[in-house]
Structures are given as C-alpha cells and as structure tokens.
Amino acid sequence: AQKITQTQPGMFVQEKEAVTLDCTYDTSDPSYGLFWYKQPSSGEMIFLIYQGSYDQQNATEGRYSLNFQKARKSANLVISASQLGDSAMYFCAMKGLSTLTFGKGTMLLVSP
Amino acid sequence: DGGITQSPKYLFRKEGQNVTLSCEQNLNHDAMYWYRQDPGQGLRLIYYSQIVNDFQKGDIAEGYSVSREKKESFPLTVTSAQKNPTAFYLCASRITSGSYNEQFFGPGTRLTVL
Numbered sequence: 001a002q003k004i005t006q007t008q009p010g011m012f013v014q015e016k017e018a019v020t021l022d023c024t025y026d027t028s029d030p031s032y033g034l035f036w037y038k039q040p041s042s043g044e045m046i047f048l049i050y051q052g053s054y055d056q057q058n059a060t061e062g063r064y065s066l067n068f069q070k071a072r073k074s075a076n077l078v079i080s081a082s083q084l085g086d087s088a089m090y091f092c093a094m095k096g097l098s099t100l101t102f103g104k105g106t107m108l109l110v111s112p
Numbered sequence: 113d114g115g116i117t118q119s120p121k122y123l124f125r126k127e128g129q130n131v132t133l134s135c136e137q138n139l140n141h142d143a144m145y146w147y148r149q150d151p152g153q154g155l156r157l158i159y160y161s162q163i164v165n166d167f168q169k170g171d172i173a174e175g176y177s178v179s180r181e182k183k184e185s186f187p188l189t190v191t192s193a194q195k196n197p198t199a200f201y202l203c204a205s206r207i208t209s210g211s212y213n214e215q216f217f218g219p220g221t222r223l224t225v226l
Contacts (some may be wrong), residue, residue, distance in 0.1 A: 004154075035214060043200060045155075045217035091154055098143065098162060099170065100215060102154035 002027045002094050004103035011108050013082045020067070021077040021106045032074040033095035036066070039105070040088045047084030048090075051075055080109045114139045114219035118203050123223045125197075133188045135203030144186035145204040145215060148172060155202060161186055162208060163185045188221065197225045 003026040013019040025034065036048040051059045051066045059066040067076040077085055087110045093100040116137045116204050123220040125131045135144065143162045147155040158169030175194025180186050186205075192196045204215040 009152075037183040037217075043202075043222075045202060045204070045215075047216070050214060053167045093155075095167045095213075098168075099145070099157055099160060100155075102156075104152070 002029075002032075002096055002101045004092050004094050004101055006092055006103035006106050008106045010102075011023055011110065015084060015110055015112050016081050018078060018080045019082055019108065021079070021090050021092075021108065023075045023077065024102060025073050025075060025092075025094050027094060028058055029096075034066070034068070035093045035095065035100065036064070036075075036077045037091045038086075038088045039091060042064060045091070049077070079108075084110050084111050084112065115224075116200075116203060116205055116216060118221050119219035121221060123221055125225050127225055128192045130192060131190050131197075131223065133190065133201055133203075133223070134137075135186045135188065135218060136184055137186075137203065137205045137216075137218075138184060139205060139207075139216065140183070141204050141216070142208040143203035144180065144181070146170075146176070146178065146186070146188045147202045147204065149202060150202040153226070158188065158201075190219075197223060199223060 001082045032053045034051045038046045049061045051068045058068050063080045065078045082091045089105045091105045092103045119134045145160040146158040156172050158176050159178040161167035177189045202220045203218040206213045206215045
C-alpha cells in the first residue's frame with residue numbers, strides 16, 4: 001500500500017522568501033512518481049510539478065523545485081520568491097498503477 | 113478551450129434524496145476519476161474509469177454509483193445510502209499513454225445535504 005505524509009498543517013512565509021513544504025512517502029514499488037498540486041480557495045486542483053523515481057535530476061518548474069531524496073523517501077516542494085498568490089493548500093500525491101494517493105495537505109499563507 | 117466541467121458548482125439536497133453530479137471533459141482523456149474532499153483533508157478516491165463501460169471502486173465507494181457510457185462523461189450519483197454526503201467533490205481525467213500522465217481536475221461541486 002502507498003502512503004503519503006505531510007506533517008505541516010500550516011506554514012507562514014513572507015513575500016519574496018523561499019519556503020519548503022515537506023512530503024514523505026512509503027511504497028514497495030520500485031517505480032513510482034510523485035506529484036505536487038496547489039488548491040487555491042476556489043477549490044480547483046492545479047498541477048505544479050512531477051518527479052519520477054528514476055529521474056536523475058530533481059524536477060524544476062519555474063519557481064517550483066522538488067527536493068527529492070530517495071533514500072529518505074522524501075519529496076519536498078520548494079517555492080522560491082514567494083508571492084501573495086501562492087497562498088493556498090498544497091498536496092503531495094503518489095502515482096500508483098492507475099490512481100493517485102494524496103496526503104492531507106499543507107496550508108501556505110504568504111504575508112506582505 | 114479544452115477542459116473539465118462540473119456542474120453545478122453548489123448543490124443542496126434533502127436527506128434521503130439521490131443526487132447526480134455531472135463531469136464532462138473535452139480533452140479526449142481515457143481515464144476519469146471522482147474524489148471526495150472533506151474540510152482539512154486530502155482527496156479520497158471514490159470511483160475511477162479507464163475505458164468506456166468499465167469502472168472500478170476506489171477507497172470510499174460505498175453509497176456512490178457511477179456510469180461511463182461515453183468517453184467524455186462520468187457522472188457520479190450520491191445515493192441515500194451514503195451516510196455523510198456533505199463534501200466537496202472533484203472530478204479528474206488523464207490520458208493513459210505518454211509520460212507521467214498528470215490528472216487534470218475540474219472546478220468541483222460542493223454538495224450540502226440538509
């Protein structure tokens with residue numbers, strides 16, 4: 001069975017600072033993938049970034065990067081230069097054969 | 113404009129009534145999914161379908177039913193057997209071939225049972 005753990009219920013950061021959102025996972029599959037999604041207050045889920053278990057380099061997408069430490073089973077999301085619009089819920093998810101398993105999320109609040 | 117539509121955005125029903133939530137996609141995606149989200153919680157999988165006329169139960173299928181008669185449509189019925197149906201419901205789809213196949217989500221339907 002796959003499991004995703006996000007231990008930070010909420011995080012505060014000042015505008016323009018970097019922030020790291022934690023995600024640890026557990027799986028017995030040798031091949032897996034990890035996603036991060038953003039959920040603003042409006043409710044839609046927005047795909048941010050993906051990391052495959054065999055990818056040699058950490059994924060990056062603009063201001064988002066994934067700090068992937070396979071031995072520690074962690075896939076932390078790093079947001080550089082936070083903006084007010086980054087305030088939202090953030091979910092880490094693991095890809096199974098056909099489905100995704102989600103963590104409980106971290107609420108990020110960016111202050112001016 | 114390609115995307116996923118869910119209607120309505122807000123839905124109110126009386127206890128004991130069945131209600132059907134709509135999900136339509138024009139992305140030509142093969143697989144479609146229904147999730148339930150409760151306050152402060154992550155998403156839990158209700159049902160999913162990878163091809164037309166076939167679907168599988170997710171982690172919390174009890175009290176729900178689905179159909180997949182067309183590739184574009186995957187309606188979810190919340191039956192009176194669902195003990196606590198008030199929640200936010202999200203529909204998603206993805207293509208099953210290619211690279212990492214992220215799921216694309218609709219805007220969601222907030223169901224309140226009175």
